[in-house]
Amino acid sequence: MSTYLITGANRGIGLELVRQLSTRGENVIATCRSQSSELHSLSVRVETGIDITCGDSIIKLRENLNDTKIDVLIQNAGIAEFNSLSNLDPRSIVHQFEVNALSPLCFAQTMLSNLSKPGKIALISSRMGSIEDNSSGGSYGYRMSKVALCMAGKSLSIDLRSKDISVAILHPGLVSTRMTGFTSNGIKAKESARGLIQRIDELTLENTGTFWHANGQILPW
Numbered sequence: 339m340s341t342y343l344i345t346g347a348n349r350g351i352g353l354e355l356v357r358q359l360s361t362r363g364e365n366v367i368a369t370c371r372s373q374s375s376e377l378h379s380l381s382v383r384v385e386t387g388i389d390i391t392c393g394d395s396i397i398k399l400r401e402n403l404n405d406t407k408i409d410v411l412i413q414n415a416g417i418a419e420f421n422s423l424s425n426l427d428p429r430s431i432v433h434q435f436e437v438n439a440l441s442p443l444c445f446a447q448t449m450l451s452n453l454s455k456p457g458k459i460a461l462i463s464s465r466m467g468s469i470e471d472n473s474s475g476g477s478y479g480y481r482m483s484k485v486a487l488c489m490a491g492k493s494l495s496i497d498l499r500s501k502d503i504s505v506a507i508l509h510p511g512l513v514s515t516r517m518t519g520f521t522s523n524g525i526k527a528k529e530s531a532r533g534l535i536q537r538i539d540e541l542t543l544e545n546t547g548t549f550w551h552a553n554g555q556i557l558p559w
């Protein structure tokens with residue numbers, strides 16, 4: 339049994355990761371801003387009031403964790419706001435950068451002393467953060483924030499190799515969640531989480547720093 343800490347665990351992909359990992363017998367610590375009834379029903383340890391952009395709440399989390407060892411840190415929390423060229427809204431772009439890129443990096447750094455060795459960090463990015471894969475343009479804030487998260491993940495994979503911590507940068511697929519307006523074109527969170535868990539299970543120091551689709555495909559930067 340390993341200990342997993344998952345951010346943004348009250349709904350969507352994060353909730354499903356909690357469900358599947360706890361069902362297979364892992365020890366799960368779920369963090370969220372506010373607990374949902376679905377998360378409450380899973381009977382795992384929940385740390386509420388954790389806004390990943392708020393330094394005080396991350397410090398509170400670390401105090402609550404005390405010397406609890408985390409084997410796998412899954413940084414799933416994220417936002418997507420619409421920014422077309424005619425509707426740039428710099429504040430929205432900065433906010434997405436803060437939530438999707440800067441905060442996961444700072445969160446990982448704060449949690450380092452709690453991470454096991456060997457340990458794993460999984461960053462839930464997006465193929466919208468792939469420059470080579472961008473064929474449709476737009477979504478400035480989201481794309482820019484996720485490409486920055488990919489870069490943070492790559493640097494973390496290099497910097498943490500000597501500490502025996504491996505890092506995966508993951509795309510969950512197009513998933514039917516609130517973020518995508520529960521699109522009928524998307525896969526279910528259940529299928530996405532199954533693939534993400536498989537990728538995390540297969541993560542080693544040999545393949546650290548790779549950008550994977552949940553289905554196992556290696557994505558271009």
Ligand SMILES: NC(=O)c1ccc[n+]([C@@H]2O[C@H](COP(=O)([O-])OP(=O)(O)OC[C@H]3O[C@@H](n4cnc5c(N)ncnc54)[C@H](OP(=O)(O)O)[C@@H]3O)[C@@H](O)[C@H]2O)c1
Pocket residue numbers: 345346347348349350351352370371372388389390391414415416417418437462463464465509510511512513514515516517518524
């Ligand atoms: N769905 C897709 O097709 C898709 C595709 C590519 C990548 N992703 C990525 O997958 C991850 C999960 O997305 P999802 O589809 O499950 O979206 P979702 O249903 O909208 O869930 C987003 C989660 O992030 C949390 N969150 C947002 N801002 C936060 C903050 N400042 N502090 C703490 N938690 C925060 C939300 O908490 P609240 O309930 O408190 O708002 C919620 O738990 C995201 O990183 C997203 O970018 C999703």
